[in-house]
Amino acid sequence: MVIIMNPDATDENIKEVIAAVEGAGLKAKVMEGASQKIVGVIGDKTRLASVPIDAMAGVEQSVAISKSYKLASREFHPMASVIDVAGVKIGGGTPVVMAGPCAVESKEQLFEAADIVKAAGAQFLRGGAYKPRTSPYSFQGLEEKGLEYLAEARERTGLRIVTEVTTVEAIDRVAHYADMLQVGARNMQNFGLLKEVGKCGKPVLLKRGLAATLDEWLNAAEYIMNAGNPNVVFCERGIRTYETYTRNTLDLSAVAAIKHLSHLPIIVDPSHGTGKWRMVKPMAFAAIAAGADGLMMEVHPNPAKALSDGPQSLTPENYQEVMRGVQKLAVFMKEENIVPMDI
């Protein structure tokens, strides 16, 4: 439930409301609404049954949250959240770009990719050191060596690092090197992993599960937030449908839906979303037009030689071309005050 305070409620009124909530054994969190403060209540609200919250000074009304997720919901937190990742803001109105190879293959490959990514204007370098591959015989990643290369690439370029963590045991190691932890599609409902990344202190990029509904995805974010980590960013990466031409079906409507249902930012990955490099550019443009807070794209110095996901990886030239359009589109939308969605 949320307690909406009057616009003229005093700090003292808010303190009394918090004391009443905490006195009933629940947690309270104060948030700024558009014109008034809101006190979010976490826990079993039936414990407040005998507390006359609506009659307290400064209270406008209390409203029950209808969803199974709370901390991630717009009802609980009406203002859009901006997630700060080592100084880069996600959700602040300027789209961020996370780009790089599917997997870290070698120091040379990663540095080459990092230089390309940096030169064309991304803020993050991506690259998997722990790869969740369908076949156990496929390249599994360089593991800690890969993390070391990523950290070196950060030193070299100033790019922030986002990389996937696939197991609870690897969380501390990945968090030591990375600026942002990625939870991949295959682990979106690995609740043990979600709870532990919720305790790690680093922002989390939560990819949508292969066949996850929006409700399941939002509840996955709730697991992370409920464990103490409010810094979650969604990443739409396509879902499995009956279509086989594309690797996945990129659900761009998820951008609009998540913006309505949640205050957390959402970015789009048109590389995994389509599986085809030719489709990355149009889907990247469409994602920005739909109001996505950023993009994740796979770029490889030589996609034909990539150890994973070559067919969906952009060449350096194609990547530059995509970035040129993305940047122009973002500037145009800002200057012309084109707001994709009224929440």
Ligand code: PEP
């Ligand atoms: C990735 O981004 O490297 C990846 C494996 O993506 P997904 O989890 O979306 O399949």
Ligand code: MN
């Ligand atoms: Mn990949």
